[in-house]
Amino acid sequence: MIPEQDYHMSPEEFRRWGYKTIDWIANYLENVENLPVLSQVEPGEIRAKLPETAPQKGESFEEILKDLDRIIMPGITHWQSPNFFAFFPTGISAPSILGELISAGLGIQGMLWATSPACTELETHVLDWLVDMLALPEHFKSSSAGGGVIQDSASSASLVALLAAREQAKADINNLVTYISTQAHSSIEKGVKIAGLRRENLRLIEVDGNYAMSPDALQQCIEADIKAGLTPCYLAATVGTTSSNAIDPIPELGAIAQKYNIWFHVDGAMSGTAALCPEFRWIHQGLELADSYCFNPHKWMLTNFDCTSFYVRDRTKLNQALSIMPEYLKNQATESGKVIDYRDWQISLGRRFRSLKLWFVIRHYGIEGLQHYIRKHIALAQEFTEWVKSHPQFELVGNPPLNLVCFRHKGGDEINQAIVNSLNSSGKVYLTPTKLDQKVTLRMSIGQATTEKSNVEQAWKLICQVAESVEANT
């Protein structure tokens, strides 16, 4: 029989391959700018290079790293490229990567306070820090009746908020009505479906010229639903919609929610982070009316996915919606009532030590360092906006409040789609389109950690070139 040490890596080997892996990442991040942003492989191309069956005997780590380069890397779309302007940014940084690494090395579970008190307490603490850092309402702090928790994503945050809302409503599930704007993120519609509410009881409220939810339309809709014998339950507003970065009018919407006793959730997934800077805190005006709120440090705050900061005004309501206590999880700390068990704040039982990376990021950059990137990205986007405005063939769509610029070629959908396809297949930039007013619209989302002015200039130059060439061919 082979002795065990032939299977586990020895500490010396772990050190050796650990260093190599660190080098691999350092090299990758130094060179990512030169790689095609959007992977250019065809469906099935990666799988075709992988062996049909798993190896019977272990292989060397050297072989594994070789195959990473040979097989996997051509199939990577480089979200960390400074030329990535698609979707929303997904922040990573050196301290965040090392925080993830330590979390992986500790390999603990944070489902209960007792299963690693530091995992729970650091999370509570750092989420309290963020309340101050973003000047969020005090009722989101753990010293109040509310508090914060890390969710894997804004999808889960809006779902658990909806579950608390459903619990609060205490009415037949078939009668519950939820309200979002036509511009809200698809995950909220998905959440409504998951929570078992009727799809036909989801209201897509119309928006104004800036793609922000209309309070009048909302109020009318609620009145009609009440007349029809339905129970308004949940209103989700957005600070920075996915398509166009629209900021819903939180004060007006919040007042309506309060009037009708509707749970008011505010989703600031990407844009919330802008409130690190006092000059952008206007985006959160009215947030004191919110029952729950989330923003994603994993988007624009240099923190690896997954890391959504989610806050509730009344943690009891959330826990009531999510708590089940079996015998095998009972423990002295929980019974003392003195601790938080975060399993009662989320969908799953298990949870990773995610606050570590967030703590590392905040400490490494300091508030000042984090503000620097927000200001830089917004300034770049505003500059880009001027370029679009002054170009004869392009038009601005909406009024970019922060770091996302929506624009389109005046030549119509086909030309715009052709421009995007051509840009993305060039490998030099990656942009994702959307539709606004039923028209194909280009989105320039500026928020990657390493994006510099030169990247934005180069992207704009390329956009203009591609547009000319597409014009010439139509």
Add this chain to the structure above:
Amino acid sequence: MIPEQDYHMSPEEFRRWGYKTIDWIANYLENVENLPVLSQVEPGEIRAKLPETAPQKGESFEEILKDLDRIIMPGITHWQSPNFFAFFPTGISAPSILGELISAGLGIQGMLWATSPACTELETHVLDWLVDMLALPEHFKSSSAGGGVIQDSASSASLVALLAAREQAKADINNLVTYISTQAHSSIEKGVKIAGLRRENLRLIEVDGNYAMSPDALQQCIEADIKAGLTPCYLAATVGTTSSNAIDPIPELGAIAQKYNIWFHVDGAMSGTAALCPEFRWIHQGLELADSYCFNPHKWMLTNFDCTSFYVRDRTKLNQALSIMPEYLKNQATESGKVIDYRDWQISLGRRFRSLKLWFVIRHYGIEGLQHYIRKHIALAQEFTEWVKSHPQFELVGNPPLNLVCFRHKGGDEINQAIVNSLNSSGKVYLTPTKLDQKVTLRMSIGQATTEKSNVEQAWKLICQVAESVEANT
């Protein structure tokens, strides 16, 4: 204005601190055996050491690592200690940690095939490998109408299975009935709550002397529900329950599910991994009747949390329950119909590159290496069983099929609770109790990567000593 390079870590600094972090983990894992397994801090003790507010200016990584040791480590319960016998194991290993590290360094999103084709294709491929490695039914392979996906946890797996079941039932949500045994994991009850089904329509089916679900009781219950005008919708069976590792009779339960057209989900969260070894594949007998199945490589297969392998027989049913397609996610690859977009297989939109660590683990250990640990843990548990049997003051509870031994002191609940408290506060081992037949029962869960015979022997010696001392004091 401070130039930007003063905020980001330079590649050289990243290398330097990356090596230090690798060393930190290597040292930790070499010494974890000597640390108190269950953290001994009091509620609030960790937070008290953290500064009230976030730093305005960035701090050195050296300071951060110092505070990790000084503030965080006393609040860690050491899940990677070879003396950790609580809950279920949570596997980590060197290749898995390095896989997580690379995933963090790449910082990609796997929500769509196009957002990184390799993330999707490697996941599909490795989950197909696992079908062969565990000899699971062929209908779980991606080449069939079904397929596999990584979920964050078995909680999410049983929830998405329930959502597919709810969709398939096409009946009023208030009439849908779900069936689990009294021994099923709490996450399934939580899932029923999340999915909006009525708590009073969740049936807890009674179990036999080995804590396995009774098919007769199930059948009677279904018949009664149908008579009452309700719609049976979802049956979740367990291969290795949390409390006692009971194996529900899958063939009989599956036949009943088929007869009544009920979605049949099988949860093999920890124990499923045993099927790596041909001699333990009997646990999955009847699995060809399952509509969905999951097991957690993050428990007993040396892979970092989160990593649940979830399979469905009919992926269309799952996707119908979870798919929403907004404009900003549309892309050429999706529209071609030739690719998998895993966002339609899970709750959230975003997803990490989790198959990387799984691929690293399988390649590093090979099937042979993974089998080695399963066999060792089961042999140790069976040996422990004999020690319990031959001790005059202890009795075995149930018949341990694999690596979890349930037992109790014959002196009653108070003595058993006192034994657990005393063991855990010693810091030398960590065990979590449960209740079986309404009696406090000790659980010896053997499955940590580095647990050796000496650790199990030492734990047993300590249990006997503590029992004697508790006996003497009562």
